[in-house]
Amino acid sequence: MVVVGGGAMGSAAAWQLARRGVSVVLLERFAARHTNGASHGASRIFRLSYAEPGYIALAREAERLWRELENDTGAHLLTVTGGADHGDHPFLTELADALAAAQVRHHWLSPREAARRWPGLRFETPVLFHPDSGRLHADRSVAALQDAARALGATVRHSTPVTAIEVLGDDRVRVHTDTEALRARRVVAAVGAWTAGLLGAQVPLPPLRVTQEQPAHFAARIPADGWPSFGHRFAAGSAAAAQFYGGIYGLATPGEGVKVGFHGVGPVVDPDRRDFMPEPAQLAALRNYVRRWLPGADPDVFAPISCTYTTTPDTDFVLDRHGPLVVATGFSGHGFKFTPAVGRILAGLAVDGTRPDQRFASTRWANA
Structure with a gap:
């Protein structure tokens, strides 16, 4: 074949x-x-935190196979850090219900407790923590x-x-x-x-919609390797959703800093004619997000990243x-x-x- x-x-x-x-x-x-x-x-988020049972089951199978691949090759690929989702979007309650139904470990933290655990992140709403999430080295x-x-x-x-x-x-x-x-x-x-x-x-x-996505690595002001992967979801129609393109994802990337990005909102491109350059308005919004919500990262010291999404x-x-x-x-x-x-x-x-x-x-x- x-x-x-x-x-x-x-x-x-x-x-x-x-x-x-x-x-x-x-x-x-x-x-x-x-x-x-x-x-x-250097990094991708691994998580079991989906609202759809089919994706939770597929992630569980993938977790087992990642460990088999590590055993077969001796490579270290999956690091468990936990994952934290927060924000004012009602989807978080739906997500917690799905995790409970699938018996995926999770619990809620108050904003104060979450900030005490991870002082480099800022929280204003309850935090859904799922301890089995982490990062993969791509x-x-x-x-x-x-x-x-x-x-x-x-x-x-x-x-x-x-x-x-x-x-x-x-x-x-x-x-x-x-x-x-x-x-x-x-x-x-x-x-x-x-x-x-x-x-x-x-x-x-x-x-198939092909976009050039443009996250960035921001320099960590405090040690970040122990941070959870994180997602921040804003309620539809809110000023924050408009300012930050609906929400962000992020994770510590050892040796690179803290990776922060928007999801699936980059410009449509021809994959053979990309410029690999960040779109200025989205880069400015990313820096503003870091300035507002990530006290443990430096919004003025960063390295843009470029990759493609192919979206159905x-x-x-x-x-x-x-x-x-x-x-x-x-x-x-x-x-x-x-x-x-x-x-x-x-x-x-x-x-x-x-x-x-x-x-x-x-x-x-x-x-x-």
Whole structure:
């Protein structure tokens, strides 16, 4: 089988296919550790805190598989720090109810108690704390997935752009690169922002919105490694929601500072024509947020980051198969934590056609 796309999801698919004893070739258009897509950097949030039971279950599976990957490779990938959500949005109560129903550990803290635990963060409303959340090291995770796949016999090729995928039959496909054509029974395409361009009309896809997101690392004024990952949600229509684009996420990133960003509100871009530069108004808003809500970080000492989101209309993923083509896209800025579980789903689709929850079907918009 051929996997196209060597970011997190494609690398996880290669690992899971190789675990099943499948012969796998992974093709990635860019060099290793590139910064063109959505899988690079030093930190991503891991959490079980979802309002949907399906995502909680998928995160639990991913947590187990992250630990298996660590055992297989010796890499340290997942650090448990706890997670803290606060703000005046009523969604927090819905979130707490979902965690209770799924028996996910959590409890409420008063603003004073939370500030005493984490003096670098400011709180004005009760804080929903979930102790099993934490952070993943993105670059190390992708490298570990590829190392684990190689150890099981997979071939990994970087700097190998795929120019076309040609369907020859239900069990035959030809993958074209700049220098060769590879035949396979199945292709798993996990190419993020390049999905529509590569697959074209071969696979029914939703409208995919590709944005350039621009968080930043802010210098810590006090030691921040023990901070929880955090989310701050503002009530819709409030002045704060308008000023801070609805809410923010953040987490300490050892060696980099405190990562702070808005979720899915960056400018729409062509992934091949990005400028990698922060949008001035959003950067100014990020700095104002740090100045107002993060006394433990310096709003005047920062390093902008650039990555892409590929977002579906409902923010659920696309994990589906059409003939010999398996497609993974639309991770909408919240998919990284699920990476190894998504790899398992993609391997199942490719090998025996096992389909996940209908919420991930690529045709769900057409059906609606």
